[in-house]
Amino acid sequence: MRVPTASFRRRLLIESLIVLAADAEVQMAWLARHGVATDEIALDFDHAFRMAEPLVAEGRLASVVMAGLREIDVVLSGMSEGEHADRWARDGLFTDEAWVRARCVARQVLLPELGAWPRILPEITVIR
Template sequence: MDIPDSSFRRRLLIESLTLLAADARSQVAWLDRHGVVADEIALDFAHAFDMAEALVDAGRLGPGVLPDLREIDAVLGAMSGAENAGRWTREALSVDEGWSRTRRLARGVLVAELGDRRQPLPEISVIR
């Protein structure tokens, strides 16, 4: 399997952070548009986060954002498990403190990496 180049990796991370940083209403609309469930937001981030250190090593991501990326990963991880199923609903996106915290952290990383430029929510292809 080919390893994606650093610009592709960075784009995946920025797109996942853009979705995490979006307000709850926009996130719900995105879920509805793509016909997926809330955990897709976290799964997209987890996939992109796996490449974050390689992006820093390649000079495509500022090392100062790694602590926030790690914290996002930790918050989402702490929300996992059957006992936390209620945290993965569309309703929870607007009321759960974990989602609010990841939203704030993701916005901070985006500002650090992109400045104040707003990014559109990413499009995805769902294979069913």
């Protein structure tokens, strides 16, 4: 099995942040287009976040963004605790404070990396 390159891992992280940073309406359309559930946004970030520290160590990601990435991880991880099943419904993207916070921090993280956060979400391949 081949180990993903640093540029591939960085791209996955940036793309997960782009989806997370998008407005709720855009996220809803993206989820519908790809036929995936709301939690896929959090799962994509989780997978990519696990590769962030090595990217910083390799100089492929600015170290200043790690605090923001950790904050997003805490917010998304905390969303699974307690009695908040409605936050994982698509309407939760609009109404849940945790989604709002994760979106805000994702935008802040993208600024030093990209100079802005793109409004066009990446395409994904869904394996069913």
